[in-house]
Amino acid sequence: MTETTELRIGVVGAGLMGADHVTRINHRVSGATVTAIVEPDEARASAAVAQTPGAVAFRRIEDAIEADAVDAVLVATPGRFHEPVLLPALEAKLAILCEKPLTPDSESSLRVLEAEQRLDRPHIQVGFMRRFDPEYIQLRRLVESGDAGGLITLHCAHRNQKTGEGYVDSMLITDSVVHEFDIVPWLVGSPIASVEVRKLKRNTLAPSWLNDPQFVMIETESGVLANVEINVNIQFGYQVATEAVFEKGVAQIGRSAGIGVFRDGSFQVAEHQDFRTRFSAAYDTQVQRWVDAVKRGEIDGPSAWDGYRVAAACEAGVEAQATGRRVDVNYIHKPAFYA
Amino acid sequence: MTETTELRIGVVGAGLMGADHVTRINHRVSGATVTAIVEPDEARASAAVAQTPGAVAFRRIEDAIEADAVDAVLVATPGRFHEPVLLPALEAKLAILCEKPLTPDSESSLRVLEAEQRLDRPHIQVGFMRRFDPEYIQLRRLVESGDAGGLITLHCAHRNQKTGEGYVDSMLITDSVVHEFDIVPWLVGSPIASVEVRKLKRNTLAPSWLNDPQFVMIETESGVLANVEINVNIQFGYQVATEAVFEKGVAQIGRSAGIGVFRDGSFQVAEHQDFRTRFSAAYDTQVQRWVDAVKRGEIDGPSAWDGYRVAAACEAGVEAQATGRRVDVNYIHKPAFYA
Amino acid sequence: MTETTELRIGVVGAGLMGADHVTRINHRVSGATVTAIVEPDEARASAAVAQTPGAVAFRRIEDAIEADAVDAVLVATPGRFHEPVLLPALEAKLAILCEKPLTPDSESSLRVLEAEQRLDRPHIQVGFMRRFDPEYIQLRRLVESGDAGGLITLHCAHRNQKTGEGYVDSMLITDSVVHEFDIVPWLVGSPIASVEVRKLKRNTLAPSWLNDPQFVMIETESGVLANVEINVNIQFGYQVATEAVFEKGVAQIGRSAGIGVFRDGSFQVAEHQDFRTRFSAAYDTQVQRWVDAVKRGEIDGPSAWDGYRVAAACEAGVEAQATGRRVDVNYIHKPAFYA
Amino acid sequence: MTETTELRIGVVGAGLMGADHVTRINHRVSGATVTAIVEPDEARASAAVAQTPGAVAFRRIEDAIEADAVDAVLVATPGRFHEPVLLPALEAKLAILCEKPLTPDSESSLRVLEAEQRLDRPHIQVGFMRRFDPEYIQLRRLVESGDAGGLITLHCAHRNQKTGEGYVDSMLITDSVVHEFDIVPWLVGSPIASVEVRKLKRNTLAPSWLNDPQFVMIETESGVLANVEINVNIQFGYQVATEAVFEKGVAQIGRSAGIGVFRDGSFQVAEHQDFRTRFSAAYDTQVQRWVDAVKRGEIDGPSAWDGYRVAAACEAGVEAQATGRRVDVNYIHKPAFYA
Ligand SMILES: [Mg+2]
Ligand SMILES: [Mg+2]
């Protein structure tokens, strides 16, 4: 055995997502170790630490910083708790991988941008993992190559098996379409200009308080109109798919794959049941590339600026949802810092 | 050989579509013979008759009627020439299979309805052949069975290789979406309540005068919102596909089929290049079932009433296209005659 | 209505297959009518005639001939009853479509060939309907075009849901592989040179007396080795598929098609349950083209010579099955009559 | 940054495969570092070390052992050089991941088994990476579950784009079918009893000295007959696929996946071009799990015993290839050490 130098990561939040990242970093990512769990809930913290040899639990990010326990943080708490973690972490010049959203609204996102700009270079990468999914990458290359002609429109579907108790209408936008608010501009190569939301016929199997599914239209500044079927109680499985229409062809990603079985009168291919299998490889690649970049003093993925733009689009989306109108999305001028 | 009694069909219009029907009736449909070609263009008429042993050419439908040359007519001229054929044919009590549209506008369609109601029963069947396509039929059965829960929404795509000189913006609606105006209510089990049209980014490969593709939203009285990507210069092929979203699942029709070949680095399945191969079986079934029904004194497919409703939806669609607004579709009260 | 001249067909055998053909001829095939049912079983004959207006029942083919009731016969009895129908039908110079096999053995097939050669030209077409299946046709074109390089090998699978009481081991060859004995030479463009059969692990769900499935290797004179998995109690459905390996690629036919549904955790496409849906279009096309050819004084499909060669291959196959050895197939010299 | 304890791996052989593993271990595998490159060719060794900060080059495995530079070795040289690496590595009690084959023949494999049995427990894992491919794993689970009934037969295809200069007939068996010799018993749960090889029609695009493709039949002691189309100059791509036939169904792995594009008249899905993309995830998982197991003092994959059995099957395969006969495979009695 040899002693090697590894990036010390503090995972903030020991819920489902945090635990998944701890396992990832310790068992599949090269060059990084979880050295701290930041979690106010003591039971959760203990459970996480028990499975993470060498890691120490802290109640607050400030404590971990003070103890000089981490080089970097992976923020895996709910979005409304991000700002109070991001600001001290930035002040301590830690590298940051922040699960989406950056923050829940554009105002708080702007505060984060300001704090980050006091540093020498961007320190925050936002966890929009779709950018690391092989099929999204292939689709983006097809757009950039022009091989199928110019991109005309995107038909997106985001389908979940079911939602839990706390899930309310606005979360269709802020929890699910939030991914399209990142990936559509990334695919198209142009920011979102406006958002419009129409309610679809209600799924009677959804919780009674929810208008599920809905239909979102996203227009980019370059004039590409994308639509999103957001549908979170469709029972049969978890499915994220996009059909991209070009001038000379059509591309499809998110098609079913894997072992196919003829039985009981039909050909069957299992569909994903949640995001962890669907985006398993994307998460691994995202964290590995972030770790590698951090060691070079860089980030390698969506920045806080991208996070801010998504926050602005989410605000517009929630307003569009409430009013039924097309809502423009406005941004501050992009700082040279994020060029 | 034996003498058998066959339905005498006059094919009106000896263009591409008419010629296709002549071949069908004479070579693939049982119990019917083309005995008349009604076509004012003499060269065309002669060419058609030359390939139809036993058939006689007439310049006008009235001449064929007067000559007692036909029991039934299959109208395959452009839509604006339908009314002057339909009215005398109805008066002569002929059975009628009329290619879509019934007529180009609701006012003329209403005149046809009135004329038809002077007879003892519906004599007109409209050629919305998708209703005879095996996959559309399977999809409708899935809706009716409730096996996948209630129907929530339909994503439709209608893609053509390219359009010719006379094809203008309104024809995106009246020539292509016209099929969805029939099939959406048929699948959903509810009439169209409103239509909305948004222009998509223009395909630079389309003729310069055309805003192609466009995005049409169709809402039914029952609250199902269907969308249609209408896209008629997409180069790669001819494709009509529908994704139906249910409460518990998703169904797809119009998927690629047939021989699959691995070559030159990829797996390839040929796509259709025009409607004649895509809907070949549907056309055959439609005409055979119409012939069988006519012999029983019935029709067996969409009626003139369906044709009228589609004409009304087309008018709303063209207005929606011009104004950018959602346009309601209004109908007269449905006569008991069409119950 | 008009009196037209139609081919008068006598359907011999009013079982499952015969009844299917009666419906086809009367309801989907143009230019032909069933005018006679030849069936010794009186109950069956009456039932068939009741559904075939204008048709007359005869106990024996000779009676139908004597009554001058038919221009052509479609023979749909079990193979062992073919010769006594074919010989008088040939003598009467009737056109003949004979369901496979021509006869059960090469000796009787040779007697049929001899009788046919007394006529001016071939009168018998054998019902190997796969030659009319669109995918088999596409595959043959790919072979002939050379676009994927030379043909190297064929992997064939022939799977049935289950078999009945009378089905014994030799029928794996004579009832099922019989189709590959026709289609393999047709695809390859070379006759069968030898047959070898290996028993596979027995399916415990097959009847106890059956060695099912088996694995058949067919070598053509041109050196193409095809293999066939013959598997007739596989429960899940009916499946006939071929993978053709070329010098530069691989083609697959018999892939699942039609409506695809995501439900209950998986993507599902219904598989065929019997040959009637799988080859429905092929049967229709076969009979229509035969009727058209008969009117021109021709046949338009596999001849009695093809039927004889298949009979010879079946004999070799049954011997190979019994002995476990590779068995050569020998043919008489091909008469110029069948050139 | 923190100092952590990592497994020190010596990669033996700095060719294509070795370089791929160095990248993997240093950039994607957690808990291990490449500390030594063992490679007699100085230029290659220098190139490898230049890309592996902290690693030292050694000419021979003995030198790396003497320098106490490694805890484990990953052997990535051609098979004929394995034994001289394995024996000293075993003597030094190193953990070993040995690329296939263990050794080129059963006699040398037995010598390795003997040397290994002098240790307290198995130290060698053989690099049959298919066992770590998600679809092979799913297929094995389907076999074990019995959900589709008993396993009847396997149709395997192993297709390569093309082969290089040194590739000769026997390598069809020892380089390619070698994988099926491991995976077939692993899937079936029973050792190989016999091998038979038939030459297929020669691909004229293959090198002139090669009888390519060939057809291999593998029978297990439990009576499952698997066949393998081994085809290494098929031009279009790299494809490893298996169709497993069960009593009640059929499963397929190795189907095309990923982005699908309609263009130029067809639907297209890119096929793999070599094993590195096809089995990328399998290689990563294999090495990560081996590293994790080594730290627990175990192996976690095929053992030297499996490697020996494959060597015996390869010998039988080469003999079967040369003689055209079915050749039995015989093994020594399995030592309790490998139980
Ligand atoms: Mg790690
Ligand atoms: Mg006809």
Ligand SMILES: [Mg+2]
């Ligand atoms: Mg008929």
Ligand SMILES: [Mg+2]
């Ligand atoms: Mg590492």
